[in-house]
Amino acid sequence: MSEAILKIENVSKVFGGLRAVDQVSFEIExxxxxxxxxxxxxxxxxxxxxxxxxxxxxxxxITFQGRAISGFPPYRLAREGIGRTFxxxxxxxxLTVLENVVIASFLKYPRMADAEKNAERILDFTGLxxxxxxxxxxxxxxxxxxxxxxKALALEPSLLLLDEVVAGLNPTEADKTIELIxxxxxxxxxxxxxxxxxxxxxxxxxxxxxxxxxxxxxxxxPGEVAKNPTVIEAYLGEAQA
Amino acid sequence: xxxxxxxxxxxxxxxxxxxxxxxxxxxxxxxxIATEALMxxxxxxxxxxxxxxxxxxxxxxxxxxxxGAYTTAILMTKxxxxxxxxxxxxxxIAGLVALLAGFPTLRLYGAYFAIATWALGRAFQQLxxxxxxxxxPDGMRLPTFLNPVFxxxxxxxxxxxxxxxxxxxxxRAPFGLKLKAIREDEEGAMAIGLNPARVKVMAFIVSAIxxxxxxxxxxxxxxxxxxxxxxxxxxxxxxxxxxxxxGLGTLIGPTIGAALIYAFKxxxxxxxxxxQVLYLVILGAAIAAxxxxxxxxxxGAFVSRQEGRKALKKGLALKKEKRA
Numbered sequence: 001m002s003e004a005i006l007k008i009e010n011v012s013k014v015f016g017g018l019r020a021v022d023q024v025s026f027e028i029e030x031x032x033x034x035x036x037x038x039x040x041x042x043x044x045x046x047x048x049x050x051x052x053x054x055x056x057x058x059x060x061x062i063t064f065q066g067r068a069i070s071g072f073p074p075y076r077l078a079r080e081g082i083g084r085t086f087x088x089x090x091x092x093x094x095l096t097v098l099e100n101v102v103i104a105s106f107l108k109y110p111r112m113a114d115a116e117k118n119a120e121r122i123l124d125f126t127g128l129x130x131x132x133x134x135x136x137x138x139x140x141x142x143x144x145x146x147x148x149x150x151k152a153l154a155l156e157p158s159l160l161l162l163d164e165v166v167a168g169l170n171p172t173e174a175d176k177t178i179e180l181i182x183x184x185x186x187x188x189x190x191x192x193x194x195x196x197x198x199x200x201x202x203x204x205x206x207x208x209x210x211x212x213x214x215x216x217x218x219x220x221x222p223g224e225v226a227k228n229p230t231v232i233e234a235y236l237g238e239a240q241a
Numbered sequence: 242x243x244x245x246x247x248x249x250x251x252x253x254x255x256x257x258x259x260x261x262x263x264x265x266x267x268x269x270x271x272x273x274i275a276t277e278a279l280m281x282x283x284x285x286x287x288x289x290x291x292x293x294x295x296x297x298x299x300x301x302x303x304x305x306x307x308x309g310a311y312t313t314a315i316l317m318t319k320x321x322x323x324x325x326x327x328x329x330x331x332x333x334i335a336g337l338v339a340l341l342a343g344f345p346t347l348r349l350y351g352a353y354f355a356i357a358t359w360a361l362g363r364a365f366q367q368l369x370x371x372x373x374x375x376x377x378p379d380g381m382r383l384p385t386f387l388n389p390v391f392x393x394x395x396x397x398x399x400x401x402x403x404x405x406x407x408x409x410x411x412x413r414a415p416f417g418l419k420l421k422a423i424r425e426d427e428e429g430a431m432a433i434g435l436n437p438a439r440v441k442v443m444a445f446i447v448s449a450i451x452x453x454x455x456x457x458x459x460x461x462x463x464x465x466x467x468x469x470x471x472x473x474x475x476x477x478x479x480x481x482x483x484x485x486x487x488g489l490g491t492l493i494g495p496t497i498g499a500a501l502i503y504a505f506k507x508x509x510x511x512x513x514x515x516x517q518v519l520y521l522v523i524l525g526a527a528i529a530a531x532x533x534x535x536x537x538x539x540x541g542a543f544v545s546r547q548e549g550r551k552a553l554k555k556g557l558a559l560k561k562e563k564r565a
Binding site for chain 2: 102
C-alpha cells in the first residue's frame, strides 16, 4: 500500500454534447482491489474504455506506473501491463478455449510451445482446464466470463480491469468467480472492477469509487460509501425513474 | 495436433503423384492443364490467407498476379535478367504494393475493403494499359522457352512448397492463430496485445508475394501477357470462386475447389465447346448452390460431417461446432 500504480487526473470523455465521463480523478494503489460503481449509464464502462485505450480521453491524463499513457492504443497498454475483460464477452468463438488463451500468451511467450504451456497453466488456475479443447462459443456464460479473465491473465498484467465479470451468473458461479478474483489479487495483481452487484463490490473491494452522470460523487471504504447520502440518493433516484 | 502426421503423408503422396505425371505422359495438352491447375491452386490458397484466415475479402488479388507477371516481363525483356531472379523480384514488388496499399485499406471493414481492393485491381489494369513500358493494350512478349516439363515442375515445386510454408505458418505457427483472432474479434484481439493493422498488413503481404511469383512463372510460361489476361477481373474472380467453393480458412478447401473447378472448366472447353455459352451459367448456378447449401464449402461440409459422425459414435454432443 504505497505508491499509486494508476493515477487518473481530471479525465473527461465527451461524445458530442454528452459528458460521459466528467473530470474524474482517483488513484489506485499497488495490490488493491478498487470497485467502480454507479447507476446505469453513469459512465463506468466509458471510463474503462478510456483507461484501456479504446477511447482517447477528451481531457485529463492517465499515468500508469509513472508513465503517461493517455491515448495509447489498447495493444500497447497490454504490453505495458494492463489487462482487461469485456462486459459483453469477446471470445474468439471459432477457436478452442486453449487457443483463445494461447493467443493471449504470445505477448509474453512468443513461441508456440511456451505459449501453450502458459495457457494450460492459466486455465488450470481459472478452472477451465477440463474444457480446453472445447469451442469457445460452446461455453456457458460463466465459462465465457472465466475465459475473458483467463485471456487477460495470460498477459501477466500488473493491473487487471474487470468489467462486470460477475453480473449474470448464478450465486454459486458468482462465488467461484469472486474466489478467483481474490486468488488473482493474492498473486500481486492490482484490480479495478466494475460491477452492478453490490454484494460483490462490498465484499471484495478495498476501496470504492462511485460515479453518477459521469462525475465522481464519492470514494472510500465500502462501508462508508454505502452510508454516504449522495450515493444513496443516486441509487434511489435511479430506481424511481 | 494428431492430424499432423497424416497431413504430411497425404501431402507427400499427392506431391509424389504429381511428380511422376511427366514420366507417364508426353501429352503436352495434359501437362499444360496440370500446370495451370497448380497455378490456380496457388492463387486460391494465397487468396485464402487474407479471406479465410483474416476475414478480409480481397477483390484485387489479380493485381498482385499481374504485377508479378509484368515485372518479370519487363526485367527479362528490358534488363535481360534471368527468369528466376525476375520472378522473385516480381513477387517482392507485389509484396511492396501490398504493404503500401494495406495500411490505408485494411482499416476498412467488410464491403468497403472489398471495394477498395477491387479499385486497386482496376487501377493497375489501367496503368498497364496506358504506360509505354508495359506495351499498353498490346501487352508484352517474353523470350520464348518452350519446355512444358520445365514449367510443370517449376509450378509444382513452387506451389507445393508454398502450400507447406503456408500450412506451417497458418496452422502451426503463432501467426495463424493471430490472424484467426483478428477474424473472430478485432477489438478483443487488441486487448490481448495484438496490433490488428500490423498483423493484417503482414497477412496481405504473405498473400501477395507468392501471387506475384506465380504471375511471373505464368508470364514466362505463356510468353505473352496483356492487361486483360493478367490484370483482368477473371484472375481474381476465379481464385475467389475456387476458394469459396472449396471452403475458406483451411488451405485444403481452396486446393480442392481449385482442382475441381479448373477440371470442370477444362473439360467443358475441350469437349463441350459447342455449349461454351453454358459454362458460366452452370458455374454460376453451382456457386450459388454451394453458397446456399454448403456455406463452409466442400471441405468445410466434409469436416463437419466427419466430426458429427465421430461425436455420434462416442455418444457425445458435438464438440467443435463450425461457425454459423
